Amino acid sequence: MNIVIVGLGIIGGSLAKAFSKYTDHHVIGINRTQKTLETALRDGAIHEIGDQESLGKADVVYMCTYPEHIVSYVFENAAHFKKGCIVTDVCGIKTEICGRLTEICEKTGLQYVGSHPMAGKEKFSYEASDPELFKNASYIIVPCQAKEESVETIKSLAMELGFAMTRITTPSEHDRMIAFTSQIPHVLACAYVMSPCCTNHKGFSAGSYRDVSRVANINEVLWTDLFLSNREPLSEELSVLINNMTTIKNAIDANDSDTLQKLLKTSRLVKERLGE
Amino acid sequence: MNIVIVGLGIIGGSLAKAFSKYTDHHVIGINRTQKTLETALRDGAIHEIGDQESLGKADVVYMCTYPEHIVSYVFENAAHFKKGCIVTDVCGIKTEICGRLTEICEKTGLQYVGSHPMAGKEKFSYEASDPELFKNASYIIVPCQAKEESVETIKSLAMELGFAMTRITTPSEHDRMIAFTSQIPHVLACAYVMSPCCTNHKGFSAGSYRDVSRVANINEVLWTDLFLSNREPLSEELSVLINNMTTIKNAIDANDSDTLQKLLKTSRLVKERLGE
Numbered sequence A, B: 001m002n003i004v005i006v007g008l009g010i011i012g013g014s015l016a017k018a019f020s021k022y023t024d025h026h027v028i029g030i031n032r033t034q035k036t037l038e039t040a041l042r043d044g045a046i047h048e049i050g051d052q053e054s055l056g057k058a059d060v061v062y063m064c065t066y067p068e069h070i071v072s073y074v075f076e077n078a079a080h081f082k083k084g085c086i087v088t089d090v091c092g093i094k095t096e097i098c099g100r101l102t103e104i105c106e107k108t109g110l111q112y113v114g115s116h117p118m119a120g121k122e123k124f125s126y127e128a129s130d131p132e133l134f135k136n137a138s139y140i141i142v143p144c145q146a147k148e149e150s151v152e153t154i155k156s157l158a159m160e161l162g163f164a165m166t167r168i169t170t171p172s173e174h175d176r177m178i179a180f181t182s183q184i185p186h187v188l189a190c191a192y193v194m195s196p197c198c199t200n201h202k203g204f205s206a207g208s209y210r211d212v213s214r215v216a217n218i219n220e221v222l223w224t225d226l227f228l229s230n231r232e233p234l235s236e237e238l239s240v241l242i243n244n245m246t247t248i249k250n251a252i253d254a255n256d257s258d259t260l261q262k263l264l265k266t267s268r269l270v271k272e273r274l275g276e
Helices: A009-022 A033-044 A052-057 A068-080 A097-110 A148-160 A171-193 A207-216 A221-227 A229-255 A258-274 B012-021 B034-042 B051-058 B067-078 B096-106 B150-159 B171-193 B209-215 B221-228 B233-255 B257-273
Strands: A002-006 A027-028 A062-063 A086-090 A110-117 A138-142 A165-168 B002-008 B028-031 B062-063 B087-090 B111-117 B139-144 B165-168
Touching: A002 A009, A002 A052, A009 A027, A009 A033, A027 A033, A027 A207, A033 B209, A052 A068, A052 A110, A052 B028, A068 A097, A086 A097, A086 A148, A097 A110, A097 A171, A110 A148, A110 A171, A138 A148, A138 A171, A148 A165, A171 A207, A171 A229, A171 B002, A171 B171, A171 B209, A171 B233, A171 B257, A207 B171, A207 B209, A207 B257, A221 A229, A221 B257, A229 A258, A229 B171, A229 B233, A258 B171, A258 B209, A258 B221, B002 B012, B002 B051, B002 B087, B012 B028, B012 B034, B028 B034, B028 B051, B051 B067, B062 B067, B062 B150, B067 B087, B067 B096, B087 B096, B096 B111, B096 B171, B111 B150, B111 B171, B139 B150, B139 B171, B150 B165, B171 B209, B171 B221, B171 B233, B221 B233, B233 B257
Parallel strands: A002 A027, A002 A062, A062 A086, A086 A110, A138 A165, B002 B028, B002 B062, B062 B087, B087 B111, B139 B165
Antiparallel strands: A110 A138, B111 B139
């Protein structure tokens, strides 16, 4: 297949490198900065430097730029894509982008399938990209209105790239689950280290402190954007968590051993049933 | 020195094994179950099976049983200890035990120094004990009214046993810090996995979920006791955390990018200043 990757940052660059290393597909790169394209070509990450015209031979286009740019790029270049071409994106929040790309692609005869490769680093440039980035990671697929065969193509490409598993979901389930699995731990870590005790922790702490506080070393500009772009699901999950913490706190304040033990047992059983 | 260890569970057994492996001190074990003493003797963890009379030759006694038992044992056997003998305990919460042992030891001419070796496992028996348990761990010392030389003795013994560092503190600072570093992460983990999202997390989660939820696999009987024995400091730290989470949530709900970014930056700076 001809694969076009638009945007050779950490994710686009890693996809290009993994495609070139692990598959026989022909990889074409499109990027704002010419220098990155030349580096990627020299690295063997891409086989060809592409432009608007390359979209006409693409079987699958991976859009790996920012959400706003993705929407305007697909909208403006829709006529250049081959009919029936699969367009996917790699944005970490899906409700808005899936809605807008589904609309554009339906009108222009393209197959839109949303994607979210669950991998990344705190660095974003091509220099940080790595063909092994996706090892052991999950590839989330949001089919939207695409044909089953397009979804299957995206799924088998993910397995070829080295992902450990794929997961099919809807935009709203995706965003609620990401609020829970990724955003809540970041909010928590930040709230936790705000305690006046934190600066005094050395000698009193071990693995538990380290695990909860790890991601407080946050890129505040990026995460402010991520949190605000998923406001409702994140706020709902925060309410759930604050309520659950308050329930436990109330049992502690009331010195209510029975209730506390029952609550903790509920949690242990959740973990046990998950085999964790 | 003659070292008596009362209670050969996970901590007492590990202390005995580390003393025998890494030091030349003479180790005497006292334990309710005779069979454990015989196993420990055969293992080389202790050099001698002791009884009440052995307390008379002890330079340091490590009390490694439950808090209630420790207090009654020292109270009932006070006359058997050598004058000036150092008595220490290894309980994880200090305010109450330190108050009671300081009182008993002052009246009977013993030197009480509180200890908290920051190491453990979810298993409690002698079988789980390990001479390497204390590698990289911190040994917290609560001097109370003991002489400086007794504190120094406990400190240098900790270093001989392989602890990475010691930390001197008061009972109340200790209990507040343990609420923060150890108990809060356990409350958090339990509250977190109570979300209806949790059972559905596979394919949506990576390191952040794993880190926060890890300790939800909790021994609910043990932790109910630990939480209730440190009720006030834990409740205060829970209030601090819930307030900080609510502050972040309010900024998210208000779509207030500036405030949110400032809050997250505060957290990043705490971590950076700690060099983490």
